[in-house]
Amino acid sequence: MTVTHRTHSLTSTQRDAWVEINLSALERNFKKLQELIKTKIMAVVKADAYGHGAATLCPILQRLGVDSFGVATIDEGIALRQAGIKIPIVILGATPLWAYESCFSNNLTITIYSIEQINQLEELAQKNKFKIPVQLKIDTGMNRLGIDYNECLKTITDLTNSKYLELKGVFTHLSDAKNYDFSKIQKGRFDKACQSMPLLQKHIANTYAAINYSDFRYNLVRTGIGLYGQEFNFLEPLISLKGRITRIQKVLKDEPVSYERTWTAKKDSIIATVPIGYADGIDRKLSNKIFGLYNNKKIQQVGAITMDQTMFDISELKDPKVGDVITLLNNELPVSSWAEILNTISYELICRLKIRLPRVYTRD
Template identity: 45%
Template sequence: MKFNRASFLNTHRDAWVEVNLDCIEHNILEFKKYLKKDAKLFAVVKADAYGHGAVMIAPVLLASGVDFLGVSSVDEGLQLRENDITAPILVLGAVPVWSFDRAAQNNISVSVFSDEHIEACRQTYEKLKIKPKVHVKIDTGMNRIGVRPDKAVEFIEKIRACDFIELEGIFTHFATAETESYACEQYEQFKSVVDNVDTKGLLVHCCNTAAVACYKDFDYNMARVGIGIYGLQPDLIKGAKEPFLKPAMSLKGRITNIHIADADEGVSYSHTFETVRKTKIATIPIGYADGVFRGLSNKIYGIINGKKVKQIGNITMDQMMFDITDCDAQEGDIITLLGRDGEEYIGVDEWAKILGTIHYELTCALRVRLPRVYTR
């Protein structure tokens, strides 16, 4: 058995997620074109950088000009701190009141929107003599977390009056940046708050990936980019000339077995695929436990040596099979499930369409048991 092992790969699995750091850098530079001269760029690295690996991605982002990092929890922020990431970090989600002190100890900013959060800040300061850094979250229409616009000015002024809190910023999040009318409505609600408070020295941010590219009038002094960093475009900017984003993620596996099945044989559990001819079947060690959902069975393709091949049979927990009858392949060859091989390309959008979901749900779903390999 011959294995064509790539020199960059050091893993005990014949399956991996490949992340091209040049693509990440390119995407950051594309988004920086849209920012006004002195605006800061906030990169969202929650959910392990949407499945790309936050600890490895963060230094690349910072070296490319990112100023601030966004996570979903204090634990995600601590992971970055424990790996020598010293840049400013904001927890975008709700932080339990008992975690405010841990965040403050590690210079992690938190989102606040309630009197309970103010009290947690007071207790943290009394305990540690450290002023928690906070960003006030304003709910302009997401109906998730945040203080409502009609209460926001009063809440911000209440925080300003607290000598035990460092107010660092105010922000909101668009529910439907793809829908211009509602995005504009949310923006106007946010603007009505911003215009009625003293924002000197504060970071004011509302734009996400789609809004940065499409609503240039919405810019304040910081913009948050999430999925765009990784080369995934929201529907609003698909097909736009700019930004020209490069998907950074590929998913690959090596053929561990090849065998011949006769016509009229079933493949995999429940025999959801039956051969109609003598068929050469290749197996790779990737399955639904890796985040390639069983609902994709018999509906997706891989690429081997620049040629598309069909996945056949139910995807199992740890393995899946392909019909490679019409291509020249051997054990150890690589099948690309996502990404480019030669002239052929398979994007995660194709999987999302099959499953009726969004592309970044699928990148986030790729489990950590798939090693992340970083290339340039």
């Protein structure tokens, strides 16, 4: 493994705990998806590339030939421009009226999801004498953002004929991609709504749909979680979570560890502490339910996970030392195992890890 560089978190620069991001795995994942899907890819890099660091990952994806990037906010789009991104960036979420000019000055494509937006944008574009790139979002069953699929034909016509708005594409959002029957209903609504626009960029598929439903690919798909190697066995997780042992101590039989005495030693034990806690994104409800790795040997996490520290039973290890590394997440300990315990999704958990943990970028 080669370390390429290290970046700071929002609050920490000097930690004995960190997230490692494998850039070689990113490249392999993109190429695997590209070969499988055989259509253009929009890389979804919301929430700082799901906590992986968009400013580092996006230039690599741009070099590999990704078609465009999807972000949630204007600030995310501007950050990509500042990182040297030249290809289209689409703001998939809501854009406030007062921020439109920032979109224009940074060449960001705005998503249209209401008639009011069209009027506002046309007025501003006419005033400033420039044409604004937009994409139209159609609501086919997500019931969040978008113009209703039954009411969008006139909107499509107005956008197509607009002197000031340049319609670049049209898309919708699957509410339950793993449910093929309802996804098919949404696709039917989408096809009916945009049947008069055969040449426009169309996209409906997230990573799951892009991989599993070939007829959902159109001429563009949106891949997010797949690029980061989560939730699909043929892809490689980019992320590992590691910390160095800060203290090793003997705990006698029947003595508790950590708050609320949720774990008690059944025999004299050796306990290691690492400086990672729930403030770093490790949910407290994982206490006593997860494992770490020490030199490829699995060890049990014990006691309540605290704000800044987590403890492991290392009684069976040979000669562990303060400063040695314990791994909490990697290919053998996937974040999906945490998600299953917590009854949530991997997306949520990997996004949490960016708050305080520095990122170390590597290549294998």
